[in-house]
Amino acid sequence: MSLNSIYQVIIFAWQSFWRNFWLSLVTITIIVLALLSINSLILLNVVSDKAIDIIKEKIDVSVYFRQEATENQVLEVQTYLSSLTKVKEISYISQQQALQNFRQKHQNDPLIIESLEELEKNPLGATLVVKSKNIEDYPEILTVLDNSKYNDLILDKNFDDNKIYIGKIKTISDNVNKIGFLASGIFILIALLIVFNTIRVAIYTHQKEITIMKLVGAANWFIRSPFLVESVFYATIAWLIAIGLTYPLINLIQPHLTNFFLDQTFNISQYFQDNFWRLFGLELLIIILLNIASSFIAIRRYLKV
Amino acid sequence: MIIFKNLTKFYPSDTFALRNVNLHIKPKEFVSIVGRSGTGKTTMVKVMTAEETPTQGRIIIGGWDITDIKMGEVPGLRRQIGVVFQDFKLLGKKTVFENIAFALQVCGTSRQRITEVVPQVLKIVGLAGKENRYPVQLSGGEQQRVAIARSLVHRPKILIADEPTGNLDSMNTREIIDLLIKINEFGTTVLLVTHNREIVNSLGKRVVTLDNGQIISDQKKGRYLL
Numbered sequence: 001m002s003l004n005s006i007y008q009v010i011i012f013a014w015q016s017f018w019r020n021f022w023l024s025l026v027t028i029t030i031i032v033l034a035l036l037s038i039n040s041l042i043l044l045n046v047v048s049d050k051a052i053d054i055i056k057e058k059i060d061v062s063v064y065f066r067q068e069a070t071e072n073q074v075l076e077v078q079t080y081l082s083s084l085t086k087v088k089e090i091s092y093i094s095q096q097q098a099l100q101n102f103r104q105k106h107q108n109d110p111l112i113i114e115s116l117e118e119l120e121k122n123p124l125g126a127t128l129v130v131k132s133k134n135i136e137d138y139p140e141i142l143t144v145l146d147n148s149k150y151n152d153l154i155l156d157k158n159f160d161d162n163k164i165y166i167g168k169i170k171t172i173s174d175n176v177n178k179i180g181f182l183a184s185g186i187f188i189l190i191a192l193l194i195v196f197n198t199i200r201v202a203i204y205t206h207q208k209e210i211t212i213m214k215l216v217g218a219a220n221w222f223i224r225s226p227f228l229v230e231s232v233f234y235a236t237i238a239w240l241i242a243i244g245l246t247y248p249l250i251n252l253i254q255p256h257l258t259n260f261f262l263d264q265t266f267n268i269s270q271y272f273q274d275n276f277w278r279l280f281g282l283e284l285l286i287i288i289l290l291n292i293a294s295s296f297i298a299i300r301r302y303l304k305v
Numbered sequence: 306m307i308i309f310k311n312l313t314k315f316y317p318s319d320t321f322a323l324r325n326v327n328l329h330i331k332p333k334e335f336v337s338i339v340g341r342s343g344t345g346k347t348t349m350v351k352v353m354t355a356e357e358t359p360t361q362g363r364i365i366i367g368g369w370d371i372t373d374i375k376m377g378e379v380p381g382l383r384r385q386i387g388v389v390f391q392d393f394k395l396l397g398k399k400t401v402f403e404n405i406a407f408a409l410q411v412c413g414t415s416r417q418r419i420t421e422v423v424p425q426v427l428k429i430v431g432l433a434g435k436e437n438r439y440p441v442q443l444s445g446g447e448q449q450r451v452a453i454a455r456s457l458v459h460r461p462k463i464l465i466a467d468e469p470t471g472n473l474d475s476m477n478t479r480e481i482i483d484l485l486i487k488i489n490e491f492g493t494t495v496l497l498v499t500h501n502r503e504i505v506n507s508l509g510k511r512v513v514t515l516d517n518g519q520i521i522s523d524q525k526k527g528r529y530l531l
Contacts, residue, residue: 005413209407212394217384217459218411220376
């Protein structure tokens with residue numbers, strides 16, 4: 001296999017690409033659609049993961065202590081909870097702080113503020129705000145607390161059930177993923193069938209050249225290779241077009257995502273840039289391999305050397 | 306150079322294209338293979354170029370037993386055998402130069418070598434100066450010369466001409482035959498497959514006559530018998 005041969009194979013593949021231009025265009029369009037649907041799927045996954053992360057960050061358990069629980073007792077509970085491996089962090093809110101927070105929260109409600117004024121002493125107990133390492137660990141932490149000797153000190157526990165929202169997001173994202181996978185699968189299947197057919201047509205339109213190649217002693221690999229290279233052209237051009245369309249789309253939705261998440265650090269475009277080769281490189285590799293496989297089947301079936 | 310040993314080619318379900326053919330062609334010979342249509346002449350060509358494999362017997366080309374030739378070895382064989390056909394098999398969108406260069410390009414020959422070889426073979430076939438013409442701009446005889454030039458680019462030891470004059474008038478026919486004789490004189494073994502009585506009789510060279518897949522005559526300075 002000389003460099004001249006490789007050069008000729010590429011030239012023949014390129015000529016074939018242009019000879020059946022409209023067919024090449026349709027083939028590329030279908031591959032572009034397949035790639036765009038995959039890119040949308042990736043985008044959706046990134047966004048839903050981010051949404052889940054944000055909600056997870058907001059989840060905590062507030063442990064309200066009885067008014068008579070002393071600060072030392074509360075701090076003892078804090079130490080006890082800190083010793084649990086599944087606990088990430090604990091914030092202590094003193095009685096005084098709890099009262100301040102309460103006042104602030106209800107500053108526009110004169111009835112509540114007046115009621116507070118009438119009370120002679122602080123009606124609120126201290127609070128511990130517990131965050132776990134994993135969202136799944138909250139029930140276990142609460143059970144440990146329930147079964148501990150400190151249970152009598154605790155007035156109430158408020159597990160802010162954001163888990164439901166996470167569940168909902170996960171369900172929606174799973175469903176959209178399923179539809180996305182199905183759509184991508186269908187597009188990929190169609191793309192492969194189109195590539196198969198395009199190569200089949202290319203073989204027919206080159207029948208005379210193939211006959212002459214065989215006649216003059218061209219190597220079998222040389223006769224076959226231009227069709228494989230042609231399918232690599234389709235994959236690469238489609239991939240470039242898909243990237244060219246994906247980035248403007250990302251930039252278009254970026255401001256909406258920033259507003260939605262109220263997070264200036266979340267930059268989807270940056271995410272795609274940081275993971276360019278991991279995402280798009282892999283995508284290119286896979287689409288090239290699939291195209292080659294499809295072309296190979298067409299060549300095996302229709303090109304007799 | 307070419308040896309057929311008890312060679313039989315059978316096409317299912319009931320056609321014997323060649324039946325127990327024994328033939329020995331020496332290097333630098335000019336042999337006409339004649340016979341009516343469907344007597345197995347083209348099958349002989351196909352067996353020699355490994356387009357068909359024999360059902361029985363052996364075929365040896367230049368000391369190489371190609372009876373059970375591997376697929377990967379076929380291109381090597383075909384570079385040693387030049388073949389021209391009645392229908393020229395030229396590419397209409399390529400010029401004379403490009404048509405000939407094509408045979409070298411597909412075998413990985415460098416551009417420099419191509420620019421050396423193509424003018425040489427064009428000169429041999431008498432088409433120097435017509436390299437930029439397209440096949441439609443040439444006469445039938447000239448088109449066949451292009452095909453012959455293309456078959457010569459690999460300097461084959463054997464040239465097989467399968468009915469090369471079938472589409473030509475008598476003047477062009479004569480020119481092509483003269484060219485084949487010239488090539489033979491350069492040292493190439495030439496096999497002329499034809500049913501042109503006049504040509505065969507005028508050559509005064511070896512004639513192998515096939516009938517119904519069998520050799521019925523092999524004369525050193527033969528004539529068209531059928």
